[in-house]
Amino acid sequence: MSWSTRALDALAAGPPTRLIDFPVRVPGVRLLLKDESGQPTGSLRHRHARALFRRAVLDGSITEGTTVVEATGGNAAVAQAWFARRLGLPYVVVMPGAPDPARARAVEALGGECRFVTPPLAIYDAAMEAAGQVGGHYLDQFGRAAPHDLAEELFAQVRPDWVVTGAATGATSATLGAVAGEHGCRVAVADPDNSAYFPGWTLDVPDYATGMPSRIEGVGRPRVEPGFRPDLVDLVVPVPDAASVAAARRIREVTGLPVGGSSGTALWAALELAGRMRARGESGTIVSLVGDAAERHLATYHDDAWAAGKGLDVAGRLTELRQRV
Known part of the structure; x- marks a missing residue:
């Protein structure tokens, strides 16, 4: 057996990650978290x-x-x-x-x-x-962002109406968007403060750049990366950083998972979608991605002193979340 054949065997996909029912006070709307922290290295990456x-x-x-x-x-x-x-x-x-x-x-x-x-x-x-x-x-993960196997796995587990993810390299939203329509699903990208994807998508500027760092690790980017496919995305939802942090904390309160800020960004956007569905009298299922969970996040997104040092007022947003989920 050649080295490349052995390598491809070693790169085979593992078992699917779990879906977690997450409580949401919107009649007719089911919210699920796709828990990518269950990967061998603990993240969607x-x-x-x-x-x-x-x-x-x-x-x-x-x-x-x-x-x-x-x-x-x-x-x-x-x-x-x-x-x-x-x-x-x-x-x-x-x-x-x-x-x-x-x-x-x-x-x-x-x-x-x-x-x-x-x-x-x-x-x-x-x-x-x-x-x-x-x-x-x-490897050049931004320049060569490669489609992966999330979409195939997710749509074998559930048929959602919306799936929400952050952008980062663009590979995940592109992977989902390429096949979502075949399953009657739409894709929303959640974008934190200072990230380039919401303004770039809104203004239809494919090389938009803010030049500013994001406080939300893993999703916010100072430029629109080459792997992002705006034509495969149905909606980009801007999310304030304080809301991202509060939502990360709410996920931990409900599930026990010490998730990162990117998971909070996606959850907040998912709740925005749930509210829009209610306003239109729609029902359905939303899947929001949990990008990772790690003890190191307890010293940042889940720490009041860290949030205060970043100028983030999380308390009000968290109170709002507890009333919604």
């Missing part, structure tokens, strides 16, 4: 990483012994390091900012190497340079 590796193996960009390089941080880096170790490949990730042992720890525990670069936008050139120096492959 696991699907993204698998898709990137599969495509690179299939087109010959990754072969036995290839050093894999990426410019990213957080969940994406952990997921990619996990797959690199599974395939026996060296992995190097270029992260933005000053050296931070805490941020590097999870990747290094999987055998990966972390390099830190400033300013933040220099990580892309640094990653390309690092790949060139060793004859490796630069």
